[in-house]
Amino acid sequence: MNEEIPQLPNYDESSIDAAFATLADEVRGETASRADVEAFRLRWLGRKQGRLKLISDAWLKSAPAEARKPLGMRFNQLKQQIEAALEKAAAAPVRPAAKAGIDISLPGSVRAPGIEHPLLKTMNDIVAVFHGLGYSTALGPQVESDFYNFEALNFPPNHPARDTQDTLVLAGQQEKPSRDRLLMRTHTSPVQIRTMIAEAPPIRIVVPGNVYRNEAEDATHLARFQQVEGLCVDTNITFSDLKGTLDHAMKSLFGSAVKTRFFPSFFPFTEPSADMQISCIFCAGAGCRKCKHSGWIELLGCGMVDPAVFASVDEVRLAQSKPAAYDPAKVTGFAFGMGVERIAMILHGVASAGTFYSNDMRFLEQFA
Numbered sequence: 001m002n003e004e005i006p007q008l009p010n011y012d013e014s015s016i017d018a019a020f021a022t023l024a025d026e027v028r029g030e031t032a033s034r035a036d037v038e039a040f041r042l043r044w045l046g047r048k049q050g051r052l053k054l055i056s057d058a059w060l061k062s063a064p065a066e067a068r069k070p071l072g073m074r075f076n077q078l079k080q081q082i083e084a085a086l087e088k089a090a091a092a093p094v095r096p097a098a099k100a101g102i103d104i105s106l107p108g109s110v111r112a113p114g115i116e117h118p119l120l121k122t123m124n125d126i127v128a129v130f131h132g133l134g135y136s137t138a139l140g141p142q143v144e145s146d147f148y149n150f151e152a153l154n155f156p157p158n159h160p161a162r163d164t165q166d167t168l169v170l171a172g173q174q175e176k177p178s179r180d181r182l183l184m185r186t187h188t189s190p191v192q193i194r195t196m197i198a199e200a201p202p203i204r205i206v207v208p209g210n211v212y213r214n215e216a217e218d219a220t221h222l223a224r225f226q227q228v229e230g231l232c233v234d235t236n237i238t239f240s241d242l243k244g245t246l247d248h249a250m251k252s253l254f255g256s257a258v259k260t261r262f263f264p265s266f267f268p269f270t271e272p273s274a275d276m277q278i279s280c281i282f283c284a285g286a287g288c289r290k291c292k293h294s295g296w297i298e299l300l301g302c303g304m305v306d307p308a309v310f311a312s313v314d315e316v317r318l319a320q321s322k323p324a325a326y327d328p329a330k331v332t333g334f335a336f337g338m339g340v341e342r343i344a345m346i347l348h349g350v351a352s353a354g355t356f357y358s359n360d361m362r363f364l365e366q367f368a
């Protein structure tokens with residue numbers, strides 16, 4: 001409020017005109033700059049220290065008598081101009097204070113999209129390949145009986161093949177007959193049995209789901225993991241159909257340049273059985289650390305359905321008053337099973353299966 005009071009050198013008309021034009025410009029300039037309305041009012045119309053009062057006091061004090069009336073009129077006009085500007089400001093919508101600028105160093109407001117977990121996505125991708133071949137999805141319980149998980153799949157009680165699948169069994173089952181004891185399913189294969197008991201051939205199913213083993217966990221072994229199993233049963237199904245189907249599926253999942261090859265293996269529920277390998281997708285078969293310099297990666301187990309499995313199915317079907325439908329002389333089939341974690345590890349170059357279960361957002365966000 002201690003601003004300089006402009007001087008009025010002469011009281012002739014042109015000097016007065018020039019002085020008031022300067023003051024009017026000053027008022028216009030301040031209202032145009034959107035200064036705080038209340039500060040503007042105090043600055044010009046304040047009762048004791050207002051600029052209008054100070055200037056009029058100064059100019060009128062030394063004004064000759066004949067100049068007082070025109071000066072007074074001019075001060076009234078200036079006051080009206082100021083009040084009009086204040087009214088206009090009061091009527092204007094309230095604006096937020098003008099921002100000083102945009103701080104580009106502030107983090108943006110990003111909305112994270114929900115995505116499929118990489119394991120779920122891999123499982124869905126596998127299932128989709130087989131849906132494209134006319135397979136349907138079949139599901140089954142994760143708590144299974146010994147019969148469906150082992151006996152019907154040609155793992156007799158006390159057979160050493162059971163040792164290959166360290167099993168988590170439910171407590172308090174000792175009173176039950178061996179085949180009725182409950183356990184956490186060690187593979188998705190019991191759903192093959194359940195489906196064949198319920199339906200006559202032809203059958204084409206894929207079975208995705210959790211399985212459980214009593215594993216000491218490491219980079220490639222988990223106590224809970226996920227499988228996708230497949231089963232095709234019809235007349236005239238041969239090993240060539242198995243090879244062609246899996247070769248097509250691997251090319252769909254890993255790219256058309258991928259090759260497959262089959263090695264003899266053993267599973268109780270298939271005969272003959274095979275391990276299928278794919279050409280290494282990291283080195284295209286040339287040999288690298290990931291394929292242990294062999295150019296090939298072991299991926300899944302498969303084989304032709306063992307006639308003993310068909311016999312178990314028909315035994316239950318007959319017991320349930322259903323017609324036998326799986327005479328090995330008439331129907332044949334193949335089955336395969338793959339670990340979802342293993343395929344996801346290869347697809348994404350992940351070194352440890354446990355990483356998928358760590359719930360570490362830094363890892364999972366890479367798949368968004």
Ligand SMILES: [Zn+2]
Pocket residue numbers: 280281282283284285286287288289290291292293295296
């Ligand atoms: Zn390689």
